[in-house]
Amino acid sequence: MNWSYAQNIITGLVSLVKGMQVTMTTMLTPSPTVEWPSETAPLPPRFRGHIMLVADESTGFARCIACGACSRACPSNCIQVIGEKPEGVKKKSPTLFQLDFTKCSLCGLCVESCPVAALAYSRDYALAGPDRQVYSSMDLLTGFASPLTEQCHEL
Amino acid sequence: MMITEISILRTLLTIAGITLVVGINAVFVVWLERKVAGHMQFRLGPTEVGPFGLLQTVADGLKLLSKQIIFPSSADTPIFILAPIICLIPVFVALVPVPFSKTLQAHELDIGLLLVIALGLLNTLGILLAGWGCDNKYALLGASRAVAQILAYKIPLLLCILPVILLAGTFSLREIVVAQQESMWFAFYQPVAFFMYLIAITMETNRSPFDFAEAESELVAGFHTEYSGMMFSLFFLAEYTYMFLASAIASILFLGGWLGPILPGPIWMLLKIYFFLFLMMWFRWTFPRVRVDQMLTFGWKILLPISLLNFLITAGVMAVL
Amino acid sequence: MFESETAPTYHLETVEDNQFVLNLGPQHPGTHGVLRVVLHMDGEYILTADPVLGYGHRMQEKIAETMTYTQVLPYMARMDYLGALSYNQAWVCLIEKMCGLEVPRRAEYIRVLCVELNRIASHFLWFGAFLLDLGAFTPFLHAFADREKILDLLESVTGSRLTHCYFRFGGVGADVDDDFFAGAQAFVDHMRQHLPTYHSLVTGNVIFQERTKDVGVILPFETWGYGLSGPVLRGSGKQYDVRRSEPYSIYPELDFKIPVEQSGDCLARYLVRLREIEESLNIIEQAVAGMPDGPVRSKVPKIIKPPEGEAAMAVETPRGELMIYLVSDGTKVPYRVKYRVPSFANLSIFSHLARGQLLADVLAILGSLDMVIPEVDR
C-alpha cells in the first residue's frame, strides 16, 4: 500500500466529515420557515398584486377619468376601459374597467402611465378562484384600493 | 418440525409481528427521513398531520392506496406486478431470525446470518425485474446499474462480516450477540470492518451517495419510474424495511444488539437501529451522488482490498492466539 | 428492438444496432426546463447528443417589433428570468445610447447594486441546481435560504421577486431608501460569513471533486469558436467580461476582479461562479458606500422615438454576454431587434462535450453550462 493511496482516503474522509458537520449544524439551528397560513411573512410596501383603482376621497368613486392611457400603455392588452361623461360633471368617469389578470405581467406600466394616479397595486397575494373567468375579466369598479396601497403607486 | 397448534400459532404471530414492525417502521422512518431532511435544509418537514406531523406517512399511504395504478401498455404485466413483491417478500422473511432481545425473536436459526445475506440478494432481482418489466429506458438503465454494482459491494460486505463470525464462532444472530456479552462490542475489535460495513450497507440499500439505481436527476426515478400508486409504495416499503434490516444486522454484528445498561433489550436494539438509520439519512442529505464507475472503482479498489486485508489480519491473529 | 418500438422518430434513421436512443427531456429533472436532448448511447456512454430546441419559443424578437420601446421592457425579464435585471439594464442602456438620454449617477449606482444582487441570486440558483444534478439535495436549499434574502431585498425595491421590471429609460422606476442599503450591506456581511460553509459542504467534498474534476473540459482554443461567454468562458482561462472589456454604466469606477480558472472543467466553472459571488459582494459594498444623492430619473420624452439607425449594447448577465442589436426606423416601434443570448451560445458546445461521456457526466456538464431554457428558446 503506498502512501498517497492512504492519504487520498483520509483527506476524502475528512472532507466528508466536514460536509456532515455543516448539515448537522444546520439541523440544530432553528429553521426560518414561516408557517403559512397560520403565520404570514410581511409584504414589502412596494408589493405588486393585481392592479386596482384608487378611490377619490371626496366622491368615494374611482378617481379614474377613463382616459385610456393605461390601456394603451399595457404591453399585454389586458385593460379595457369604457367611460362616459355623466350629466353636469366635467370629468369622464369609467362605466367599465376590466382587467384580464391572466395576461397581466405585473409590469406596472399602466400604473405609471396614469395621469391622475388612479391605479395602484393590491396586496392580494394568495389568489385562487373557482374558474378562469374570475381572473380573466376582473371588474375593478367593484372594489377600490385601500389608502395603504396608494403609497406605492409611484413605482 | 411437527405441525402443531403451537407452531401454527407461532407462525401467525410471527407474520403479524413482522408486519407490525415493518408497517410502524416505515411510517416512522419516512417521517424521520423527512424531518431530518427538512431540518438539514432550513426547513421544518411535515408538521400538519398529527403531532409533529407524525401521521403524515399514514396520510400519504392512504393517498397512494387510493391512486390508480397505471400499467404501461408495453409493459410485461406479470413481471411488472411481480417486481415490487419480489422486492418486499425477502426482506419480510429476512426479519425472522433477527433477535430483538434474548427471547424476543421470531425464530432462532443457527444459520440466521447466512439466510439474511442470501435473502438480501433477492432485492436486486426485484429491481432488475422492475427495470425490465416496465419497458422504460430509464428504468432499464437504473436496473442495469443496480445489477452492475452488486458484486462491488456484496463481496466487501461479506468480507466485513467474516471477521465477526470468526470472533463469535457462529452464524446464529443470537449467539453473535451473546458472544459480545462476555467481551466488548465487536465494533471495538473490528473498527475497520465496522466502518466498511457501514459503507457497504449504504450501497446495498441503494441509498445516496450510491443511489444511482434511482438517481432522480439522471434517470427520472430509475427502476420505479413507471410505478404509481400502491405498487410504488411497495418499493418504498421494501427500501425502508431493507434499511431497517441492514441496520438491525449492523447493530447485532457490531454494536452488541440488545445489550446495554438500564433500558430493556428491545429498546436498546431499536435505538441502535435508528442510530444507523439516522446515519444513512445524514449521508443522504449531505453528499452528492457518486458516478457508477466511481462506485465500482471504490468498491473494487478500496473497499475490497481493505476488507480483505482486515479479514486476513483477523484470521491470522485468531490463529496465533 | 427497443429503438423500433419506443424511440422518437427524430434521427431514427441513423440508429444502428446496439445503440440506445434516450430522449432526455423535454420533461426531465436534469434539463432544467423544456430542453430536449436526443442521446444515442452505447450502454451508459454517449455517442452523440443533440439538443432539440424550441419548446419554449415565444418569438420574443418578433413581439418586440410590435411594441413600443417602453412596452418591450417587461418582456426582458421573461427571457432570462434569473438575470432579469441584467436584461432590463441591457434594454434601457441600449435605448439611452440611441436617444442620448442622461442617466443620473444615483440611478446608475442603484442599477449596478440591483444587478449584482440579481447576479448573486442567479448564481445561487445555479449552484443549487448544479448540485441537484449531481444528486445532492441539501446544498440546493442552503443556497435558496440565502437567495431568499436577496429576493426579499429586491422585492422591497422592485415589487416583484423574479421577473423584475424596474429600470426605466433615464433612470430607475423609483428611489430606494436607506433600509435597502442597510439590508444590502447586512447581506454582504452575512454572505462573507456564510460562504465558507458552501465550501465545506460542497467544494471540498471528495465526491463532488471526483464528479466535476476533468469532466467536460473546454479547451481554451475552442471557446471563441463556439461563442462562449460568461463563467463558461472564464472557466477555460479566458479573461473576458463585458463589464471590463466593453465597460458600461459605472463599472469602470468600481474595483473588482474577473475570476478566471485555467482547467476548463466543470469544477473550474463552479469555482469561477463562486468567486464571482465574492466579487459581486465587493461591488455591492462599494456601491452602497459610494451611493451618491440626487434624482433617480432624468427627464425623458414620454414617447421614445430613437433616431433612424442601428445600435447594439452588450452587458454581462450572470450567464455571459448578452447583446441586443436594434434597428430603428425612427418610429415608436422597433424595426428589428436581435438578442444574442449567452445560454444559446453556451449550449452549442454541449454536443461536443457530451460525446463519449457517461450519462451522469453529461448531466453534470449540462448543469455546469448554466442554461436558462426560455433564454435559449426566446
Ligand code: SF4
Ligand atoms: S401591470 Fe402591466 S401587464 Fe398588467 S395591466 Fe398593467 S400594464 Fe398591463
Ligand code: SF4
Ligand atoms: S390611465 Fe388612469 S385615468 Fe386613465 S383610464 Fe387608466 S386608470 Fe383611468
